[in-house]
Amino acid sequence: MTINPDAKMDESQNGTEIYSTDPLVVKSTYSIDYIHSYAQDSEFFRALGKKKLMGSRCKKCHYGFATPRSHCMMCGAETEWVELPTKGKIHSYTTCYFGSEVFLPQTPFNLVLVEFDGFDSLFMARLIGAEQDDMYVGMPIVAKFKRLQSFSPTDVYFVPAKGSEKRSPASPKKKK
Ligand SMILES: [Zn+2]
DSSP: OOOOTTOOOOOOOTTOEEEEETTEEEEOOOOOOOOOOOGGGHHHHHHHTTTOOEEEEETTTOOEESSOOSBOTTTOOBEEEEEOOSEEEEEEEEEESOOOTTTGGGOSEEEEEEEOTTOSSOEEEEEOSSOGGGOOTTOEEEEEEOSSOOSSGGGEEEEEOTTOOOOOSSOTTOOO
16 A cells, blocks of 8 residues: 555646636536437438438328428328438528537538428428539439438438539520
């Protein structure tokens, strides 16, 4: 047994970054493994690995949702899974210059709300392969799927369809 009256705990940088003294606001770093269920949305995430987008349609009023939804928001009846087309159109779009921890390093990036023929609600996804100035409402876009599936909504993203370049009003005959 060794007695050491000068023993000291190891120091850590965690919590030493101070943002305010009253109230005291410090920065701490933490990381966790999060095991969670997709429950009734599981089919949507499984399908992404098969390069399929699954939506849902109301069995009673036939409202078509471009997202997983177990019950109809219009009439409350149960829905069933239906495959969405992989081609759609931009309903609206934005460019994000800020994001949560995971997405922050990827900024700026484009987000689009996708409209599908035969469906009544929209699907939100990333659009790559186009700059902010290239996007327009009604632009035809195509779904792409990541090869390495992470069972996350980002397993699917969109790219512009071939020939979807915006025609400039100043030079309508301009070729690409
Ligand atoms: Zn319904």
